[in-house]
Amino acid sequence: MITRLSRRLVTLHAVTDSLLCMLAFALAYFVRFELPLFEAPKGQPPFAQYLVLIPFIGILVPLAFNLQGAYRLPRIRTRVDDFFSALVSNVMVVVVGLLGTLYYQVYVAGAQAQATGAYEVSRLVWLLYLVLSISLTYASRAVVRIETKRRFDAGVGLKRVLIAGTGNLARHVADKLLEHREFGFEVAGFVDDSAGADTAGYRGLPLHGRIADTGEIIRRERIDQLYVALPLEEHVKMLGLIEVANRECIDVKIAPDILHVIALRARLEDLDGVPLININDVPLQGLNSLVKRIIDISVSAVVLVGLALPFAVIAAIIRLTSPGPVFYRQERMGLDRHPFMVLKFRSMYNDAERETGPVWTRENDPRVTPVGRVLRRFSIDELPQLWNVLLGDMSLVGPRPERPFFVEQFRERVPQYMLRHKVKSGLTGWAQVNDWRGNTSIEKRIECDLYYIENWSFALDFKILWLTVVRVFFHRHAY
Secondary structure (H helix, E strand, C coil): CHHHHHHHHHHHHHHHHHHHHHHHHHHHHHHHHHCCCCCCCCCCCCHHHHHCCHHHHHHHHHHHHHHCCCCCCCCCCCHHHHHHHHHHHHHHHHHHHHHHHHHHHHHHHCHHHHHHCCCCCCHHHHHHHHHHHHHHHHHHHHHHHHHHHHHHHCCCCCEEEEEECCCHHHHHHHHHHHHCHHHCEEEEEEECCCCCCCCCCHHHCCECCCHHHHHHHHHHCCCCEEEECCCHHHHHHHHHHHHHHHHHCCEEEECCCCHHHCCCEEEEEEECCEEEEEEEECCCCHHHHHHHHHHHHHHHHHHHHHCHHHHHHHHHHHHHHCCCCCEEEEEEECHHHCEEEEEEECCECCCCCCCCCCCCCCCCCCCECHHHHHHHHCCHHHHHHHHHHHHCCEEEECCCCECHHHHHHHHHHCCCHHHHHHCCEEEECHHHHCCCCCCCCHHHHHHHHHHHHHCCCHHHHHHHHHHHHHHCCCCCCCC
């Protein structure tokens, strides 16, 4: 059911996104040239010149949405996720469209086309397209979300599910099915042999009987799907339940009793017919990693050039107010536990840790200079790390890099701590925009880091960058 529902939703969203964005481009031309809203000093180009781009947009749009994770189902997506998916995907389409038309005009159409402006696409059309496409694709998802909820709330199209098992795993499965009605499930209850007295009535769900009676229960309760959530040692019962489900001609799903060792997204792989479960799969690989790296290089290079003068002013202030170097280099641990030297504006007095050794910065720390206090308050001291981003040691977004001294402490004390090194460290991250930075709960920071790694998408990166800019003045733990 989840697979079929996912495929239907993916197909629906992909087709709808493509059609709506093609419509948005046509509407953008109409608004730009047909309505008396904007002047056209170069005259009105023929619609046929724009019409040839519409099929390319229809192809690019679902590719862009898919590239940044919008079709990764069944994942729970909020309205904010939908908005950022629409925003980032359509920005990618506009960038590709601008570069593509420029390339065609310069290298294919020739000098005459450049002189006459033929094959040129109005930048205002692209801007209007961006506004219209974001609005339409976001609205389409809102309509699907509302209609799906209405149907399921009315009990239309729901699949009745019976859960085999009553332990923690079975309850976890029940919780997820009950919390996310958008998947279209109605939990009928449990079946198990070893149920205790406290099991009956869990979240109002009945215990229908023993595993031996599963076939009769399926027929009586009109069950559509059987979820097997038994402990590993009860694999014999699991095989029997599969046989029962086959005889009753219903779908059967197995929830493996290994959730306690799965930290990141699990993915099923195939080894020449042998199914394997990759329990630490990371979505930031392959093409996604390449595109993210291109964005890192482009943005860091542009920002470094733009900040050259402010950097010079800050450097002069640091030199004039405190003896010592302008920049401070410190070893940090990055991707795959590889160490690198992070670059920061010096915000403490020279040799601040000579007597104390590596310690966390605390509020009103006497080691911090007056200028450094301002730099740290607004995270300005971190900006030279754009150089680390340009070099490839870091990314714009990711878990913040930690010093090896603290890594060795945390890896023994905090479960799953080292999984944060499955991706590049970042200039900012999900933990930072949620105000878990500095000397705060390491467990909460790891929880945020793992959430980012598991749910990574370009839309999430864009969201974090935006929140970083918005919240830079409101960090409670920036000192």
